[in-house]
Amino acid sequence: MNIGLKIKALRNERGYTLKQVADAAGISVSFVSEIERGKRNPGLDNLHNIARALGVSSDFILAGTNSINQVGDKREFDKQFPNVVKILRRDGKKITPEKERLIARIIETAIEDE
Template identity: 35%
Template sequence: MPETNAREIGARIRKQREALGYNRENLAELADISNSFLADIERGERGFSVAYLGRLSRVLCLSADYILFGKEQAADISFVTDMLSGLDEKYFPQLEELLRAYLKTITVAEKD
């Protein structure tokens, strides 16, 4: 894995970890990897196996394509857009908080 790609991969992982509100220790525990190994991945200093990619992908709710290449085919989520289209923008902060909490919950539930 070229060094620049490893840094970009690590940055994508770190960005999603932070977006989900995880600290590095939380993510490492959920993905069943060591905290120091995760830190090395996020800094782009170490590569990782397909097994680790799968674990990180599941816990971060990201496709492997996105983690590796920064691109993914868009899934059809138009039904979600339709449901939210009539929602007053004043509810967006609560909706975002609720969605983050839900994503954390399903990630933890899948781990058990």
């Protein structure tokens, strides 16, 4: 699967619009659309920003490898972030999958900046 198709599949799987991904990645809607259709290729910076917007790593888009930011279900999130889960759920609160992806992105960003 090429990069554009992978990005489109991830976007659709998550229920995001082109505009949501473009806004989160800091690029234009038309550019994301052209990438998805195979008309253009993103540079590394844009690929990284698109990946972050989709909640995965650039590696995952390029090669399908797992990353800290690829949270698929509650069990996976629980395995990757047991201490975070313990803190967040200590009062019996539930975490939505969308919030799990956001938390995973925050953690990945913090790790990358070190």
